[in-house]
Amino acid sequence: MIQKLALVAALAIATVLSVTPDTTLEARIEGAFFGALVADGLTLGSHYEYDAKKIKQAYGGTISQYMAPGEQMGGQTHGVGWGARNYHPGTVKGDQTDYGEYNVLVLEHLAAQADNPKPFDVKDFIPMWRQRLTSGWKQWVC
Secondary structure, three states, X not given: OHHXXXXXXXXXXXXXXXOOOOOOHHHHHHHHHHXXXXXXXXXXXXXXXXXXXXXHHHHOOOOOOOOOOXXXXXXXXXXXXXXXXXXXXXXXXXXXXXXXXXXXXXXXHHHHOOOOOOOOOHXXXXXXXXXXXXXXXXXXOO
16 A cells, blocks of 8 residues: 555656646646546546445555456446446457547547647537447447
8 A cells, every 4th residue: 555655646746847837838738638548548447337335446445557347346337327237348458438539539630630720610520420439439329
């Protein structure tokens, strides 16, 4: 436990020290975006599980490793209202939840428009979104 706390403290200190007044806005945005993807991947194992005790038991109290959906939870997550099952078919440990996948999809959409940047428009995004949902989307579709 002390080793885990030391690791968390070291990472927090390194993060604070790496963000200086000279850190560019672009670097801060990239750090926030990719940090969110790392955090999202770390939660895949318990995504849609809402029993805090079950989650704590599965991770040993601290989320310190990637897990496949439902790993350490009997292969399923609860998905309140939908019943226990695996809501991430085809994903493996380290993959994104649907939230992370949507972040990546929006980033890809914006990157495709980088030569002619314009404000985000849902109408422009929907065709790419529909195409992704029908080819290779590994997440729950409501």
